[in-house]
Amino acid sequence: MLKISNLHAAIESENKPILKGVNLEIGAGEIHAIMGPNGSGKSTLSYVLSGRDGYEVTDGSVDFSGEDLMEMEPEERAAAGLFLAFQYPVEIPGVQTMTFLRTALNEIRKARSEKEIDAVGFLKLVREKCKSLNISDEMMKRAVNVGFSGGEKKRNETLQMAVLEPKLAVLDETDSGLDIDALRVVADGVNALRSPNRSMLVITHYQRLLDYIVPDKVHVMANGRIVKSGGKELALELEEHGYAQYEAA
Amino acid sequence: MAATVDTVERVESITADKYKYGFVTDIEMESAPIGLSEDTVRFISAKKEEPSWMLEWRLKAYRHWLTMKEPNWAKIGYDPIDYQDTYFFAAPKQKVAPKSLDEVDPELLRTYEKLGIPLKEQEVLAGVAVDYVFDSVSVATTFRAKLEEAGVLFMPISEAIINHPDLVKKYMGTVVPTSDNYFAALNSAVFTDGSFVYVPKGVHCPMELSTYFRINAQNTGQFERTLIIADDDTYVSYLEGCTAPMRDENQLHAAVVELVAHENAEIKYSTVQNWYPGDEEGKGGIYNFVTKRAKCAGANSKVSWTQVETGSAVTWKYPSCILQGDNSQGEFYSIAITNNMQQADTGTKMVHIGKNTRSRIISKGISAGKAQNTYRGLVKALPRASNARNFTQCDSLLIGDRCGAHTVPYIESSNSSARIEHEATTSKVSEDQLFYCRQRGIPEEEALALIVNGFCKEVLQELPMEFAVEAQKLVAISLEGSVG
Numbered sequence A: 001m002l003k004i005s006n007l008h009a010a011i012e013s014e015n016k017p018i019l020k021g022v023n024l025e026i027g028a029g030e031i032h033a034i035m036g037p038n039g040s041g042k043s044t045l046s047y048v049l050s051g052r053d054g055y056e057v058t059d060g061s062v063d064f065s066g067e068d069l070m071e072m073e074p075e076e077r078a079a080a081g082l083f084l085a086f087q088y089p090v091e092i093p094g095v096q097t098m099t100f101l102r103t104a105l106n107e108i109r110k111a112r113s114e115k116e117i118d119a120v121g122f123l124k125l126v127r128e129k130c131k132s133l134n135i136s137d138e139m140m141k142r143a144v145n146v147g148f149s150g151g152e153k154k155r156n157e158t159l160q161m162a163v164l165e166p167k168l169a170v171l172d173e174t175d176s177g178l179d180i181d182a183l184r185v186v187a188d189g190v191n192a193l194r195s196p197n198r199s200m201l202v203i204t205h206y207q208r209l210l211d212y213i214v215p216d217k218v219h220v221m222a223n224g225r226i227v228k229s230g231g232k233e234l235a236l237e238l239e240e241h242g243y244a245q246y247e248a249a
Numbered sequence B: 001m002a003a004t005v006d007t008v009e010r011v012e013s014i015t016a017d018k019y020k021y022g023f024v025t026d027i028e029m030e031s032a033p034i035g036l037s038e039d040t041v042r043f044i045s046a047k048k049e050e051p052s053w054m055l056e057w058r059l060k061a062y063r064h065w066l067t068m069k070e071p072n073w074a075k076i077g078y079d080p081i082d083y084q085d086t087y088f089f090a091a092p093k094q095k096v097a098p099k100s101l102d103e104v105d106p107e108l109l110r111t112y113e114k115l116g117i118p119l120k121e122q123e124v125l126a127g128v129a130v131d132y133v134f135d136s137v138s139v140a141t142t143f144r145a146k147l148e149e150a151g152v153l154f155m156p157i158s159e160a161i162i163n164h165p166d167l168v169k170k171y172m173g174t175v176v177p178t179s180d181n182y183f184a185a186l187n188s189a190v191f192t193d194g195s196f197v198y199v200p201k202g203v204h205c206p207m208e209l210s211t212y213f214r215i216n217a218q219n220t221g222q223f224e225r226t227l228i229i230a231d232d233d234t235y236v237s238y239l240e241g242c243t244a245p246m247r248d249e250n251q252l253h254a255a256v257v258e259l260v261a262h263e264n265a266e267i268k269y270s271t272v273q274n275w276y277p278g279d280e281e282g283k284g285g286i287y288n289f290v291t292k293r294a295k296c297a298g299a300n301s302k303v304s305w306t307q308v309e310t311g312s313a314v315t316w317k318y319p320s321c322i323l324q325g326d327n328s329q330g331e332f333y334s335i336a337i338t339n340n341m342q343q344a345d346t347g348t349k350m351v352h353i354g355k356n357t358r359s360r361i362i363s364k365g366i367s368a369g370k371a372q373n374t375y376r377g378l379v380k381a382l383p384r385a386s387n388a389r390n391f392t393q394c395d396s397l398l399i400g401d402r403c404g405a406h407t408v409p410y411i412e413s414s415n416s417s418a419r420i421e422h423e424a425t426t427s428k429v430s431e432d433q434l435f436y437c438r439q440r441g442i443p444e445e446e447a448l449a450l451i452v453n454g455f456c457k458e459v460l461q462e463l464p465m466e467f468a469v470e471a472q473k474l475v476a477i478s479l480e481g482s483v484g
């Protein structure tokens, strides 16, 4: 599904290398978790994967279902099935969440030469998803992320993921800022989306999330590299000992 | 960030050939001799078979115009207009007014089709009475019978001058006097046509009244004149929309619109303006100098101006309200989009004369490329205007960093109980917003249109439904090519 090989990337404006040779392979249907200290490059990896401007890929490659991901525009990556739940979701004043999400879904469908969904059909779809995620659809009438609480923003990201049904979802700290109940809601939502042909890359600081979303693999990222990989027990170990041994390396 | 530069470059790649409505219709013109003199004024008046009082009115305006100077205080710059090198009258050659669409020049119908407004569909689907102004002469008027049944008069002003001279004489020039300003005086002398609406007492106009203006003949200054009168206890909604074909030389447009609202009357005037803005260097666009003013003459009367301005090389326009009747209300909702070398200096004037008068101004300015966008607003409370209230909000959105937005509010209050509030914000379309949209699969161009439409929402929602959809498309078209 996703194969990252020796990926090097730098902040374009400052010529500052952040990713220093990332290797990672995620198979179809697998859930991988990335943990690691602040500033180690986790969000940067998610941005480089999704094609945000401002980063220069200086070496390495990323293969996404047989396609060269780095050659694609961000919207093409989305159409190919890549979804990023942002660590800091962006506010778009005046644009109703419903309109935003329907535009997104239809653009993706257009890009795939599929039939667009009409307003009525979309409303039905959103209601269903909201219900299954236990999210109030009142949120859909408000402008995208404007005035949303931290937790509401994260729930909104989860809902968008559920509607767009990606092949690979990168969740960047979707658990931070959530209260215990909300954490369950988001985790249940994510688990409900688990399927043999949907993979996930979950970035988190908390082992607790991985109790709910049980990963196939856990990776430790430090200083722009994956420095250790293991099973879900690795998360417990990190919880106990911290990152000190990896940062020194 | 490099990305910002990238966006700027892409914004600037908007090209003239992207202008969808840039085409010229080939219809024989019958023009007045080039240039402006008393003879030109007489020629126009004679062509229109006007009564002598009308000719005298025009000549008086012309003589006054000769004594005036072109204003230069607005924040716009343009090549001087050579009035002796401009045609002041052009009419499609068609002697008898058509009774049905079959009688309309097929070339003209094709033009409307290119604009995406097939006449028949418009009539049937929208249920709108359309008074098309093609160049200077109205060619087709529909739904007239239904309006007549309600007692509403809706016709070309040239026809009203002949058939309803008392109404025209009573009202024309009472809101915008012939001597009001340079362009209004010019218009008064040489106006060729426009719309006339009279809503008699107690009538709620049964449909939206709509006029499509379109500039076509080369080098023909356009001088529309519109007069709308809403008598006591009435309601009327009027829609004005414009597009223009591609041009090499700048074309002058100096319209005058006068609205009169009597007691308990409400007039809603909506404009979607999409004249040719010129190419990337600003060559060939329309000069738009418009005087629009409403008089809320009666108690509890209300006038709302809503405008979406996306076209023209140069726009100079301040739809205004004279709030004379006690408790009368004036509203101004505006979206002005400027791109490339476009310049817009627009805003409103709210003059509070009566007691408890209220006004509300929401202005959204969007600038891209090297465009300059200025909001200029005057709120004035006269001594008798006790408890007058005004709320003004001016928001500017910048795309790239070579464009400009300016807000110039003037406040003059001579009544201590008047309360005037002004809020202003300036923001940029952020890379984060664009990326968020693109990550969700929305291509950059659509993303920009979505963000800009969101920014304009408060104004768009003031437009009548059908018009709002059109306006949203226009916002997208005018920023098209700006990215990607």
Ligand SMILES: Nc1ncnc2c1ncn2[C@@H]1O[C@H](COP(=O)(O)OP(=O)(O)OP(=O)(O)O)[C@@H](O)[C@H]1O
Pocket (backbone or CB within 6 Å): A011, A014, A016, A018, A036, A037, A038, A039, A040, A041, A042, A043, A044, A045, A087
């Ligand atoms: N635009 C930028 N300019 C300069 N440095 C940047 C920029 N963006 C990110 N960085 C730096 O890149 C490094 C990696 O940041 P990144 O956001 O990827 O970390 P992270 O692992 O997601 O951290 P956290 O756990 O705090 O979210 C940090 O040192 C950060 O300061």
Ligand SMILES: [Mg+2]
Pocket (backbone or CB within 6 Å): A042, A043, A044, A087, A172
């Ligand atoms: Mg991060």
